[in-house]
Amino acid sequence: MIDQIFNAATEAFLQYKNLPGNERADFLDKIADTLESNRSKIVPVAVKESNLPEGRINGELGRTVGQIKLFANMVREGSWLEATIDPGDPHREPLPKADIRRMLIPVGPVVVFGASNFPLAFSTAGGDTASALASGCPVIYKGHPAHPETSILVADCIHKAVLESNLPEGVFIHVEGGIDVGQALVQHPAAKAVAFTGSFNGGKALFDLASKREEPIPVYAEMGSVNPVFTFPEKLENELIPLAQAYVNSLTLGSGQFCTNPGLIFVPKEHAEEFETATAQALKDIAGSPMLHPGIAKSYYEAIAYYQTRNELKWIKVADPKHQINGSPALAQITAADWLADDVFQQEVFGAFAFMVVYDSPNELMEIAKKLHGQLTITVWGDIPELKQNAALINILEEKCGRLLFQGVPTGVEVGYAMQHGGPYPSTTDPRSTSVGSHAIKRFARPIAFQDMPEDLLPDALKNDNPLKIVRQVNGKFTVEKIN
Amino acid sequence: MIDQIFNAATEAFLQYKNLPGNERADFLDKIADTLESNRSKIVPVAVKESNLPEGRINGELGRTVGQIKLFANMVREGSWLEATIDPGDPHREPLPKADIRRMLIPVGPVVVFGASNFPLAFSTAGGDTASALASGCPVIYKGHPAHPETSILVADCIHKAVLESNLPEGVFIHVEGGIDVGQALVQHPAAKAVAFTGSFNGGKALFDLASKREEPIPVYAEMGSVNPVFTFPEKLENELIPLAQAYVNSLTLGSGQFCTNPGLIFVPKEHAEEFETATAQALKDIAGSPMLHPGIAKSYYEAIAYYQTRNELKWIKVADPKHQINGSPALAQITAADWLADDVFQQEVFGAFAFMVVYDSPNELMEIAKKLHGQLTITVWGDIPELKQNAALINILEEKCGRLLFQGVPTGVEVGYAMQHGGPYPSTTDPRSTSVGSHAIKRFARPIAFQDMPEDLLPDALKNDNPLKIVRQVNGKFTVEKIN
Structure with missing residues (x-):
């Protein structure tokens, strides 16, 4: 079963990663809208399963929708790709200079674990799923046993958006099961990253598993802290x-x-x-x-x-x-x-x-x-x-x-561009990352450089005339200008 | 001895991390200039120890100096800090919005291992050392046994620059020794990251050690590949x-x-x-x-x-x-x-x-x-x-x-902004990073967000009037404008 899941996700990846930013954004918006239109169905189930008050769950659904839309806007805009261009120079002495263009690309299928304390915002369609999908990675989501019905309702919303966007089913796969299933997902060779929010013991166990794989992969585990x-x-x-x-x-x-x-x-x-x-x-x-x-x-x-x-x-x-x-x-x-x-x-x-x-x-x-x-x-x-x-x-x-x-209290994590929700070990396994805010998308991307790639083949983010109109670093300077 | 080394590095870190970008850049330039002025002393020793021809070593010294100056320029300019500002809004309903400002800060003492195949450009004052020092991290450098005399000559140049810049000695510490010493450095609790260029077996062993530490730390091991x-x-x-x-x-x-x-x-x-x-x-x-x-x-x-x-x-x-x-x-x-x-x-x-x-x-x-x-x-x-x-x-x-x-051959790695020298495992242990080019500096930094920090206390990169004149992301838009 695990092999089938990853075959579907890997196949979906090779298509999904090339979806233009605006279409990927439309897909994310569709997930957000579907969640919103199923609010009256989702909220009572999440309340029942989490013991959290209705007002809080209603607010959390709003936050979940808001997060997805933040990533949709980022992906539609496109500057997050960190496009960096060092144009070539055939006349350089003693050797001609190659044309080198760098950008972020998605890493591949991502395994996401939900958190019991946020049945919506850090779970099935939460920040980890949204940021992974935004970066161009399929998500294999391991449902949290504390809110199984909520998870399925939310997964159905994502499935509906996948279907209506004509994307392959492998873009989002909802998996139920115990700890053994979670471990098998993390250990599968086709998994390329893991996101987790929960206890120290849970996060550390996944980190250790992932580090011992034949190909080690990053684990973004947010394991909490005492917030002095x-x-x-x-x-x-x-x-x-x-x-x-x-x-x-x-x-x-x-x-x-x-x-x-x-x-x-x-x-x-x-x-x-x-x-x-x-x-x-x-x-x-x-x-x-x-x-x-x-x-x-x-x-x-x-x-x-x-x-x-x-x-x-x-x-x-x-x-x-x-x-x-x-x-x-x-x-x-x-x-x-x-x-x-x-x-x-x-x-x-x-x-x-x-x-x-x-x-x-x-x-x-x-x-x-x-x-x-x-x-x-x-x-x-x-x-x-x-x-x-x-x-x-x-x-x-x-x-x-x-x-x-320097003011106020640490609870209440603002979802924005400048938020950093992550910190030195043991609060997380990767202090270079955040699980809240726009920078969360970068957890699921890695850089690639294209050298002397023909203009016809270049991704839009790197084309001479900057069709996406994004901010790029050209010869070290940040600019939206075209390349001559 | 290892404890003393890390005590000195940790103490140096708390001072060095706060050195303004232009002073850190001056320090890097001083290293570069000192290397250049010791060219006639360094080159023959490196030739003798590496069997590489004089022309190549002369070129490699030039590249080493060029790399250091690239990082000096980046640090002097300052936009690499990824300053991101979401200004507060005391009038937001239902709750006031906190002011949140995010930037990269250095991670702490970094252990660097040199490579035998580049006795200068990937060794004592090579790209790993230069990028770690540029980010604000002290370097504990483990000399490569294949070129011990070269390593000491180059280390002396760095020591001289440290002294002339009135920096604490712990900013750069040159260590000689065998594999056991390297392992002890990676395992020391005060080490916060490791950079390595060399064989798969060497890099993987360090990665495994670092993953098993009480506090796991990132290992940036560039282990080579067959480059099809x-x-x-x-x-x-x-x-x-x-x-x-x-x-x-x-x-x-x-x-x-x-x-x-x-x-x-x-x-x-x-x-x-x-x-x-x-x-x-x-x-x-x-x-x-x-x-x-x-x-x-x-x-x-x-x-x-x-x-x-x-x-x-x-x-x-x-x-x-x-x-x-x-x-x-x-x-x-x-x-x-x-x-x-x-x-x-x-x-x-x-x-x-x-x-x-x-x-x-x-x-x-x-x-x-x-x-x-x-x-x-x-x-x-x-x-x-x-x-x-x-x-x-x-x-x-x-x-x-x-x-x-798409043209040319893979040998000859251009040092620039767009270069990506790194790749999926097993070519490296961290495909999210590069060991060549300007982005290499980010390996040794992590984000921090300051919430409602008084203007007086804010680092220059985040102050309202943008004294560094760097590109910042303000409310999601890239700009050099001040905050009102």
């Missing part, structure tokens, strides 16, 4: 109450089931008591909403039960496991010295649980920064003079994350 | 003699010791005899020049001795192992059917040895294309109508290489 928040005294002096409230809101949003959930906050000693009081107050009445599935709730409460055995912690709010499916939030205080002494205090607990780490001095913060694992995001709350005083700290924090925030 | 040449009948009808001569020249250049040496040529049956005669004639008087070192010559003759045991082959020219250090060229003919039957006929033999594969039909060519391993280059010699007829073949060949040539 650093707070400085002057800022807290003026804004402690609203910041504590913003922090708790971000921590408990959707029962903390976000990759960018801020599970770690560093607070200066002189404000610790006040911050503790404010967060305790803010957390007091939050019961937590149902988690995605019982297994996730079970892991959440088990992790908290473990930390309850640790003497280093003082509990500001204890989770209430009464309703096992609800992710009751929890917050524990620890000194920086104790936090530094054991890496277990920077492990991700998926859910609305955080460590409030009380620090004594800037020196301690530097030690913390150096010890910090790779993160999707780091947030720094300080007044400008404080930020400048802590330039050396921020210099190190840059090395530890993919996105560095 | 496809010829079509009409083209040969008109140009067989000059093409056969060009082929032999490329095959035997520098005793075939190039990554892009064309070790495989596909010739249509109807022209096989004439092509055989022409190549035999062209090869007749080529004795071959001394190979890089006795070990390489030994491997070359051993490989040929193995192929002499294979009955499928008809020898057009047999290597003459009389002078073991000279790479006496060899060419063996085989039918496409026999070639297809055993992968051993597409293994790289480092040196001036090739298979001339005689094909019967376009169908056979399609089978060959599908079976072909990943290559740095593929060359297609055909008239335009033939190329159009073979569009389906070329469509597959694109999937198998990093550079596709």
Whole structure:
């Protein structure tokens, strides 16, 4: 069965990769429109399967549609191809100079795994699928067992768009099955890249499999992180109450089931008591909403039960496991010295649980920064003079994350051109990439150079008269001009 | 010792990464100038250690200097940073939009391994070192045992430039030692990327080590390939003699010791005899020049001795192992059917040895294309109508290489903006990258997004008034304009 899937995908690839950008964009728009017109069918099923509220799922469908349309617009426009042209010079001495033209081409069939916490935006027609299809790669999508019906409904929308666009069926193949099926997909010789969002263990296992293949392939696994928040005294002096409230809101949003959930906050000693009081107050009445599935709730409460055995912690709010499916939030205080002494205090607990780490001095913060694992995001709350005083700290924090925030909270990942959703290991397996935003398309492309290719045969992106009117680098300069 | 090296490199990194582009460019220029002013000292030593002729080494030094200056110019100009800005909008409904600004930052200390076949251009101050330093990464350079004195002379030039630029010593560290030292460098937790040019076994071993680290890191290993040449009948009808001569020249250049040496040529049956005669004639008087070192010559003759045991082959020219250090060229003919039957006929033999594969039909060519391993280059010699007829073949060949040539020969890799020197596995471990040309710098960088960063703190590349005057993507559009 796996061989058949990849035969179909490989055959489809050789046709699909040559589809002009505007037609590929039309196909993506058709997927988006089909999803939108099936909203009333998809939303209740996704709500039922994920326990997420209807408003959130409706918003997520909008985001999913928006992402697909962002990629459609990029592909229609075409500058993402990084067309680079060094025109030839037959009169160069001592040797004539060849004409060399470089652009990105799609890598081939991509295996995509969905995420339980985003049954739409990071699943069947989510960002990974959309960006792979946008780049010109067929997608073999492994449905997530937490939302099987949703996945099939969404896959049907994509199948419909494939059919109506007269594309080969192998452009998108929906596969159901267990871990063994996922592993077989990653190991198949015709797979050229893998995209995954989920746990560290899941992502790392796929990375290891892919690295051990006869032909190793890239795995873009977004595995989450604890998204530390650093707070400085002057800022807290003026804004402690609203910041504590913003922090708790971000921590408990959707029962903390976000990759960018801020599970770690560093607070200066002189404000610790006040911050503790404010967060305790803010957390007091939050019961937590149902988690995605019982297994996730079970892991959440088990992790908290473990930390309850640790003497280093003082509990500001204890989770209430009464309703096992609800992710009751929890917050524990620890000194920086104790936090530094054991890496277990920077492990991700998926859910609305955080460590409030009380620090004594800037020196301690530097030690913390150096010890910090790779993160999707780091947030720094300080007044400008404080930020400048802590330039050396921020210099190190840059090395530890993919996105560095100076206002607001890390949850709520904007889908745009400048977004970076990815970061140093172990937050992802490939910090050179992003899984959100327009640059995500480049994960599934690689450069090729055509040397002295006859004008007739050149792809439109590289033709002399620039029929796509894209931005190209010609002799090193960015331009939309034609080549003479 | 390894710990000390990485402590120095890591400390240097935190300073060097923040050096403004123009100062980093000045530093690179200083390396280039110091190399140039030590030409008379370096060249004779490199000639002695590599057995390569003085003219070649002189040219290679020029190329090395040129590469460094290309990167200096890029870094001085600054658009390579891919600055991308999505300005914020506090009035957006339902939620204000954060200001997000993305750019590339250097990854950290890079371990570089030199290549024996380019003692200058792919070694101590070669393209890998130059591009890593250009991106803002310190380099830990493992000297190649085939040219130890050359390596030290070149390293001294870099050390001098470091000193004169008032940079910390850890910006460039020259390390001598065996395979165990190389392995220890790749395994050190502070290493963030590896660049290598050399054999498949060497590159793959480093890739495996790096994948198994606690924090896996990218390995950019350029491991060579057989660089197939496809010829079509009409083209040969008109140009067989000059093409056969060009082929032999490329095959035997520098005793075939190039990554892009064309070790495989596909010739249509109807022209096989004439092509055989022409190549035999062209090869007749080529004795071959001394190979890089006795070990390489030994491997070359051993490989040929193995192929002499294979009955499928008809020898057009047999290597003459009389002078073991000279790479006496060899060419063996085989039918496409026999070639297809055993992968051993597409293994790289480092040196001036090739298979001339005689094909019967376009169908056979399609089978060959599908079976072909990943290559740095593929060359297609055909008239335009033939190329159009073979569009389906070329469509597959694109999937198998990093550079596709339609004129000339694959040896002679132009250093420019559009060059792609890299290709699908096993020619490299990362086909998303190039080790030659301006894009090589991106191997050692990763994106970071700054969210709501105060203007005062923003790097110059992302400031509102665009002080670097670089091309940036603002709200999706490429522009040099300021942000209002």
